[in-house]
Amino acid sequence: MSRAFVNEDAGLDRPDLPELPVPPGPNIMTPRGLAALRDRLARRTTELVALRARHDRLDKLPEAAAERDIRWLEARLKAAVVIDPAAHDLTEVAFGLAVTVADEHGRETTYEIVGEDEADAPSGRIAPTSPLARALIGARIGDVVTWRRPAGTMQLEILRIAHADSPA
Known part of the structure; x- marks a missing residue:
């Protein structure tokens, strides 16, 4: 076929992009x-x-x-x-709450367990499906949980549980 009859611009008016995956x-x-x-x-x-x-x-x-x-x-x-975190009491770590933990060296870090679309690790917001959140959910103040990470396990002591927008 002659190149004169090929529409080289075909498809340029509507580019095909792959859809973004929507989790089930x-x-x-x-x-x-x-x-x-x-x-x-x-x-x-x-x-x-x-x-x-x-x-x-x-x-x-x-x-x-x-x-x-x-x-x-x-x-x-x-x-x-x-899920409104204000409905949770503060007796145990649950979705939407902020939890302050101390690692084996005494360093304190606060994490908030939020939805997948809200998760932002540098801001301390973690998804409930993350290994850290799974270790924390259900724990109470004074409990020591084991966080299984690729770099090895880490023991974390639960120090405080708070509503995310309230001071710890």
Whole structure:
């Protein structure tokens, strides 16, 4: 076939992007996580409107990415199950609560157990499915738990349990 009859621009108006994986099952989150997810959806929707309003729309990739992100955010919101940590008493570590632990060297660290979409390890927010959260959930003040990590196990003593927005 002659190259003169090949449309080299075919498919450029609608790039195919792989979908973002949506985990199966409920999306357990705190009220703060729900608000953050809604904010992300609102921002991404506003960005999509701005992208569609561009005069030069030859590159459709940014629009396709925004549309894909919006589909993912909507799916995560549809699966949202909000657990309010304020409903928990502070007798044992539970979802949404902040827990302060001391390691074997006496160093104190505070972690908050939050939903998968809220998790941010550098901020001390960990997902309930993480090995650390699994070790902490259900523990009480004074308990020593074993955190199984790739670098080896670590013993952590539970010092304080608090609501995340309250002072420890």
